[in-house]
Structure formats: structure tokens, C-alpha cells
Amino acid sequence: MLYGYLPSLLDGAWVTLQVAILSLLLALAFGLAGASSKLSTQLLLRLPATAYTTIVRGIPDLVMMLLVFYGGQMGVNLVTDALGWDYVDVNPFVAGVVTLGFIFGAYFTETFRGAFLAVPAGQLEAGRAFGMSRWQVFRRILFPQMLRHALPGLGNNWQVMQKSTALVSIIGLSDITWLADQAGRTTREPFVFYLAVCVFYLVMTAFSGLAFRWLERRYSAGVRRGTT
Amino acid sequence: MIEWSLFSESWPQYAAGLWLTLQLTLLSLAAGLLFAIPLAVARVSPNPLVYGPVWLYGYFFRGTPMLVQLLLVYYGLGQFEWIQAQWADGNRFWLVFRNPYGCALITFALNTCAYSTEILTGALRATPHGEIEAARACGMSRATMLRRILLPGALRRALPAYSNEVIFMLHGTAIASTITLVDLTGAARNAYSQFFAPFEAFVFAALIYLVITFALVGLFRLTERRWLAHLQPRKLQRTPG
Numbered sequence: 221m222l223y224g225y226l227p228s229l230l231d232g233a234w235v236t237l238q239v240a241i242l243s244l245l246l247a248l249a250f251g252l253a254g255a256s257s258k259l260s261t262q263l264l265l266r267l268p269a270t271a272y273t274t275i276v277r278g279i280p281d282l283v284m285m286l287l288v289f290y291g292g293q294m295g296v297n298l299v300t301d302a303l304g305w306d307y308v309d310v311n312p313f314v315a316g317v318v319t320l321g322f323i324f325g326a327y328f329t330e331t332f333r334g335a336f337l338a339v340p341a342g343q344l345e346a347g348r349a350f351g352m353s354r355w356q357v358f359r360r361i362l363f364p365q366m367l368r369h370a371l372p373g374l375g376n377n378w379q380v381m382q383k384s385t386a387l388v389s390i391i392g393l394s395d396i397t398w399l400a401d402q403a404g405r406t407t408r409e410p411f412v413f414y415l416a417v418c419v420f421y422l423v424m425t426a427f428s429g430l431a432f433r434w435l436e437r438r439y440s441a442g443v444r445r446g447t448t
Numbered sequence: 449m450i451e452w453s454l455f456s457e458s459w460p461q462y463a464a465g466l467w468l469t470l471q472l473t474l475l476s477l478a479a480g481l482l483f484a485i486p487l488a489v490a491r492v493s494p495n496p497l498v499y500g501p502v503w504l505y506g507y508f509f510r511g512t513p514m515l516v517q518l519l520l521v522y523y524g525l526g527q528f529e530w531i532q533a534q535w536a537d538g539n540r541f542w543l544v545f546r547n548p549y550g551c552a553l554i555t556f557a558l559n560t561c562a563y564s565t566e567i568l569t570g571a572l573r574a575t576p577h578g579e580i581e582a583a584r585a586c587g588m589s590r591a592t593m594l595r596r597i598l599l600p601g602a603l604r605r606a607l608p609a610y611s612n613e614v615i616f617m618l619h620g621t622a623i624a625s626t627i628t629l630v631d632l633t634g635a636a637r638n639a640y641s642q643f644f645a646p647f648e649a650f651v652f653a654a655l656i657y658l659v660i661t662f663a664l665v666g667l668f669r670l671t672e673r674r675w676l677a678h679l680q681p682r683k684l685q686r687t688p689g
Contacts (some may be wrong), residue, residue: 275658277661278657279619279654279658279661280618280619280621280622282619282622282625283636283657284654286633286636286650287647287650287651287654290646291646291647291650294646383512383513383514386515387513390515390626397516404523404527408527409527410520410526411520411524411525411527411528414516414524415520415524417512417516418508418520421511421512421513421516422507422508422511425511426511
């Protein structure tokens with residue numbers, strides 16, 4: 221099947237999956253940190269977070285990735301030269317994960333911010349009145365309910381993000397798109413291989429759609445719907 | 449430290465790249481929206497033979513990366529002997545698929561059309577039932593109802609979501625630089641390899657994208673104020689005294 225290139229494509233699929241999942245984790249971290257800063261009463265925290273979401277969402281992801289990959293290498297070289305260290309290589313895997321995490325962190329920030337605001341303040345006050353510490357209120361009351369409001373938005377962001385992982389092939393990471401490109405050139409049947417990549421992405425997005433539906437059901441246990 | 453000569457020497461390339469980016473964005477959006485309107489109407493039809501193909505089209509184009517779609521069209525189609533024969537015959541229509549500009553335009557238009565169809569479908573479905581009943585009670589035919597009631601309302605309701613789609617398309621066209629086109633991103637990549645100054649080259653392009661994004665966001669805010677005036681939060685009426 222696929223002229224013996226199937227194992228190679230599966231290797232690429234595994235790379236794509238790793239990029240997707242690691243950048244998702246990074247984006248969740250950036251998103252939570254960004255949302256907490258944006259909701260802070262401190263202007264010094266709010267201002268940089270607002271700048272982050274405004275600027276990042278105004279620039280194409282490919283331009284950002286090229287900037288991080290090529291510019292990051294130059295920045296790292298400057299630092300290592302100044303400190304007298306050996307050459308450190310910025311590889312496309314790290315550059316891809318960092319860029320995707322950083323970009324989608326800005327979208328997640330907005331999603332989390334709305335979700336935090338959707339939790340009624342009275343519940344947090346009630347928690348404090350019961351003598352819970354701020355951390356306990358966060359962990360027991362704020363976070364689980366916030367997640368319910370955030371999940372539909374996160375699901376949409378994640379769908380967009382999975383498709384953006386294909387961009388790492390442009391900075392030379394051997395993900396599924398890059399390997400399909402190579403196989404297509406060798407066999408002179410590029411259509412077949414790009415179509416295989418499409419099937420992979422359709423399967424991946426379909427599975428994560430199912431996973432998000434399960435999570436949404438789990439986190440809205442006990443919620444009564446307005447209709448039906 | 450900063451490579452100033454990059455700006456003074458390559459700004460004409462950036463300007464030309466910007467022009468190409470704007471062309472690709474606006475033409476594909478216009479073509480996409482034009483086809484999205486009939487497709488959205490087909491998508492809300494109760495007949496599976498009508499809505500099925502539209503659903504499938506949307507599922508494919510919204511479930512796969514636009515980069516892979518672009519490569520599929522530009523590099524992929526050339527593998528078929530039938531298309532190669534059309535190229536050899538000088539068939540005007542199929543020769544478009546040999547040209548990177550044509551391929552980019554067609555792929556982007558197909559992609560944005562799929563998303564716009566989905567946005568418009570949602571807006572059509574959100575039509576209040578009372579409006580449809582009233583239109584029927586007035587004796588409107590289905591076509592008249594579509595033209596006078598359903599589409600004007602749906603297009604307005606679609607505006608906020610569509611403004612996001614426009615920004616996504618502006619940013620999405622950056623991948624045109626992977627099929628030899630020199631758009632704004634392509635100009636930045638060329639300037640980078642010429643001067644080996646990645647920060648200057650890509651930050652310059654990023655700033656231009658940022659300015660256009662802000663301009664588009666402002667433009668849509670004005671459009672929404674005009675066309676969604678009835679949904680704006682109303683000022684509270686103050687009672688005298």
C-alpha cells in the first residue's frame with residue numbers, strides 16, 4: 221500500500237501527533253497564565269497580557285513560526301557566544317511546538333477569560349465563607365466550573381490548532397506533510413500522498429471531536445439544559 | 449545592530465508582496481462568499497441529495513489543513529496524465545492549475561467558501577420562526593421569502609463570525625509563499641535569505657499584517673454598527689428628576 225511508504229507516513233503521523241499534543245499543553249499553560257493576568261487587578265500584569273493577545277492574534281502563524289525558527293537561532297547564538305558556550309541548535313521540532321503553543325495560548329487566553337468570568341462570584345464568596353483557602357476555592361469551585369464554560373471554545377481552538385501543525389513542514393520538520401511531499405516527488409504520484417495526509421487529518425480531527433464531546437458531557441454533569 | 453539597509457533596499461519587494469497578499473485575500477473571499485450563499489441555502493434543505501454533497505465538501509475542506517489542500521492542487525493534479533494532456537493541448541481552463549497564482553486563488557476560495565457556508569448555514573438556521581410564519585402568512589413564495597426575509601437577516605447575523613473568517617484568510621494566504629509566490633511572507637523570506645537578518649525581515653512583515661488586521665477589525669466594527677444597529681446595547685432611558 222502507498223508503494224511501501226506507509227511506515228514512513230506513519231512515522232510522520234506520530235511526529236505530527238507529538239507536535240499537536242505538546243503544543244496543546246503549552247498553549248493551555250500560556251492560556252491559563254494569560255487569562256489570570258488579564259483578570260488581575262494589577263495593571264502591570266494586565267497590560268502585557270493584553271498586548272500578547274492583541275499582537276499574536278494579528279500576525280499569521282507562518283510568519284511567527286519563521287520568526288521563532290530563524291530569529292530564535294540567531295538569538296540563541298548571541299546568548300551562547302556571550303556566555304562562551306558551545307553552539308546550540310534550535311531544531312524545527314522545538315521551534316514548531318513553542319510557536320504553536322505561544323500563538324494558540326493567545327486564543328486560549330480569551331477562551332479561559334470568558335469562562336472564568338462565567339462562574340458566579342457568589343459561589344467563590346461562599347467558598348471563602350466556608351473557610352476554604354484561595355487555592356481550595358480555585359481547585360474545588362472555580363476551575364471545574366470554568367472548564368465547563370471553556371470546553372466548547374477550547375474544542376474550536378484545538379480543531380484550528382491541529383490543522384496548523386502542518387506548517388512545521390515548512391521549517392523542515394519531518395512531519396506527515398513533509399514526508400508525503402518527499403514520497404510524492406520520488407514516486408511522481410504526489411496526489412495520492414497528499415490525499416493520504418488529508419485522510420490522516422480527517423481522522424485526527426474526528427477523534428478529537430469525539431473526545432471533546434465526552435469531556436463536555438463529563439464536565440456538564442448536573443447541568444440542566446434550557447431546551448429539550 | 450539593526451540591519452537598516454534591509455528596510456531601505458527591500459521595501460519595494462515588501463510593497464509588491466503586500467499587493468499580492470491583498471489580491472489573494474480579497475479575490476478569494478469574494479469568490480468564496482459568492483458561492484457560499486447558494487451552498488448555505490442548499491445546506492439547510494431537508495433533502496439529503498441536496499444537503500449531503502454540501503456537507504461532504506465542508507467536512508473535507510474544514511477538516512484538513514489549507515497547506516495540504518494547496519499542495520494537493522498545485523503539485524498533486526499534475527500527476528494525472530489526462531490533465532497533462534489538457535496542458536499540452538493548451539486548454540485555457542486546465543492551464544490555470546499549472547499557474548501558482550491560479551492554484552492559490554482556487555484553493556483559498558474553496559477553503560473560505562467551506563467556512564463561509566458553515567457560518568451562513570448557522571445564521572440561516574437562527575432565523576426566528578415567527579419571521580418565516582409571517583412571510584408565509586403574507587403569501588410569499590419560497591424564493592421571495594429567501595430574498596426578502598431569510599438572506600438579509602442571515603447575512604447580518606453572520607457578520608461577527610464572518611469578520612473572524614476574513615482575518616483568518618488574510619493570515620492564511622501566508623502559505624502562498626510555499627508554492628513560489630512572492631506575497632508579503634514570500635518577500636520577507638527573500639529579504640531574510642538576502643540579508644540574513646531574520647528579526648528585521650519577519651518583524652517588518654508581521655507589523656504590516658498587524659496594521660491590516662487592525663484596519664479590518666475597525667472596518668467590521670463600523671459595518672456592524674451600520675447593519676446590526678438593532679442589536680446594539682441601548683442607552684438606558686433616564687427619567688427626569
